Amino acid sequence: MNSVAVALALFFAVCVTGIFAGAIVPEKRIPATLAWAGSIAAGLAIWAAGTVLVFGGEFRHALWTVPSIGTLTILFDRLSAFFVLIAGVVILASSVFSAAYMKRFAGHYSLMAFNAWYLVLCASIIWILIENDVFGFLLAWEAMSISSYLLVNFEHRRSGTSQAGYLMLAMSEAGFLAVTVALLILGAGAESWQFSDLKTAAIELGPFVHWTVFLLTFFGFGVKAGLVPVNAWLPKAHPAAPANVSAILSGVILNLGLYGIIRLDFQVAPVTTTGAGLVILLTGTVSALVGILYATTETDLKGVLAHSSIENIGIVTLGFGASVVFAAAGYPLLSGMAMIAAFYQMLNHSIYKALLFLGAGSVDEHAGTRDLDRLGGLARLMPWTSGVFLIGALAISALPPFNGFVSEWLTLQTLLRGVEISSIPLRLAFAVCGAVLALTAALAVTCFVKTFAMAFLGLPRSENATRAVEAKGVAIAPMVLLAVLCLVLGVLPTFVMPALNQDLQPLISVGAAESLIPPFFTATSENGQLPPAFLQDFHNLGAQSGERFLPGRGLVVLLRGSELNPVVFAMSPSYSFIALVFLIVLVSIVIRRLTRQRNVVRRPLWAGGIPRLLPQMTYTATGFSNPVRVVFQAVFRPNISEDTRQTVAVHFRTAIHRQREETHVVDRVFLRPVGTAVREIAAFLAGMHHGKLNAYVVYVLAFLLFVLFFYRAT
């Protein structure tokens, strides 16, 4: 048994122990128990994943053989390890956060049940990621679906929660069915239900069957990943769940959907056609746009984050799609770049979204509301929470020096490389997707300016918001950890990208990161790692001096082009960060010097001379995002009803009641027609059941004849 196996075994043992411990200890100790069990388990998962990622080697083990199903096996390879690492970090943060957060539910809801389902969820997440056969995978998937449903439904007495939970359960079961059908199709020609055997079987699939399998798995897993058009549950379920569960839902479970897509569509039955790539690319693009549009206009703090998850997963999916198209068109380097960007984006999204959800949970707990129109002014009352939330907001808005910038920039640059493809329609598709991605990035900034400003700046807009207090240290510590990760991942991409490339080797073409990060520090005129012209330029800048004190290849991400255009694009978040810090320090020193002699007069804020600045006079979240709502009216299609009362005369309105109802575009375009169609088919088929015995006999006879005929035909 190697250390990975021990760590994994300990992980499951800790989860089970935690469940039993939760049943024994008194209720007020349960949050602490949960935090300990969850964080120790997460630590073990991180350790196991880290071992595999750093030292290489994969762990494969056959658990036991079930008659008629086959052997259940687990495989802990680098892909699994990468996802387990992300899951571990998020679970660690959200478990520690739970210690303070869950106390509010004591006496209202059963903490024991929460503890049990939380740990079951953690265990099933890891189980999914290491499972390597169809049966175990589906079983783990169901365990994850049901436990996450139960956790979403935890606050079941709040209005809307149960509804959101049921929708989530129904849609995830529908996705599960699609995946099951796809796996059955794959498994029909395979020797066993192992993924490796499915892979051999998948090679012989005809194009039609392959497409069917691809579409079923892509949209089946897409339900969990939150891809348009199967994401109707996500914006309802994520806000309904407690914040620590929301963090896991957004930071880990969405990744599980992507993991399924990666495992099945990129490894077991790899898609290689341009068509499939375009489907992935366009789905991702539409998800990104729809997600951010609704995030911008949403006023529920957690709703904003939920919609923005759809956007981020859309960007990740877009990267996957671009990768497939590039690979099909014969550009392995660009394909690898797109893959790196996508995985990087996924890693980043997990971290900053978990951070933001935990921050939102803190706000909800201490300010008593999540409605952005009723929050405000929390920066003074909750300085730590607002600080880390600001870092998360900057990261998710893709602003340097934080991590979101690197991955979104890389994704955008990769899409712009679509010009290298010779086919005009493909180029057009890339151009459109690139433009939409740029729009998405701009809207994301708008969205998070709104979110941060409305929640933390300005004046408090409700009584509760004025009485907010800072969260406890144990709730802030995990957020600070995630914020630091945001910064590290944003400042050191030249260390992260080769690691991603090395760890996800078969998926990302070999040498993608190497060619993106030129070895400035180590290149000399002798070893020929760089063309001489390049070398001269960079040595003039003193590049080789970095070799002494900085390990690694260099700190610049750079794509080299032809002779005419030697540098296609380049960036260096590391140097930018150094320059940024240097400039901030310099400017502050200069300002301090210049103003040292001046006497400062403090006057009250100028607010137009009004007697008192009231919260009602300030911008609300609804008002701030209204321009977006007006510009994209064609997407939102609001149903506005206005009811005015006039008492004195025709034009003297005494009361205006304005109501605005919006149906999510996915509900309107996809879910509702599908629901109507299903209901109509059911109504039509119900006509068969009129209770006449003779008719039923005819049905049986007809079916028998059909079966006989069918088998004779084949």
Next chain:
Amino acid sequence: MSFWFWHGLRKGIQSTRYPARVESTPGVSPGRPVNTDFSTDSAAQLAAEICPTDAIVAHGKSTFVNHGKCVHCQLCRYSLQSPMDWETGYEWSRIPANQTESSALPSPFAKSMHIMVVDAGDCGACLHEVKQLNNPLYNMHRLGLFLTATPRTADVLLVVGPVSENMRGPLLKTWEAMPTSRKVLAVGTCAISGGVFGKSFMCACGVGTVLPVDFEVPGNPPPPLAILHGLLVVAGRKSLKTPTSISEGRA
């Protein structure tokens, strides 16, 4: 097809050349009564009595006009057998009655001065005249005078209106929000003395009761050129035409 460009060229520069040249366009100012010596005591008494705002004070055969109260009703010009003397013009700015001297802004502001206008309850007339300063004829930008919407960047506080009770607080706040090299210019009779509103429970008797005023522009309303003169005085680019003296008849 529009010919505005050619029209413009043909018309040439229409802006007034004031203060480089004396502006003599007729109608820029209604004019105002000046201190008059009558032939009899009773004529002077009649002139003082006909004045509805007590701007005219009789002293023997002489009458003295307090321009800080005069509302240009012209009763003393047309309704009297022996009318008051009348002057036209616009360089009327003066130092407030309760002060002996006021200083203009320091020289760096001479060519660039930002003005914050506060309507402290005026009837709209003075504000209308202030507004004219931005039109092509008076075009105060050519002199480096700019209106600003925030007191933080303003150098001059231009107040019109008698300061109604509701505007007292905002006016004070505006003044407090200005950087300390500020000057206050009270424009119009109401802003100087309360004018036809006078002292009441809802109204202060002019800006001077609320803020320290540096310069005044009498007139009801003062013509745009008078206001421009006042602003140039604040900027230190024009001197007061007539030093304030007791002969102006402040009673």
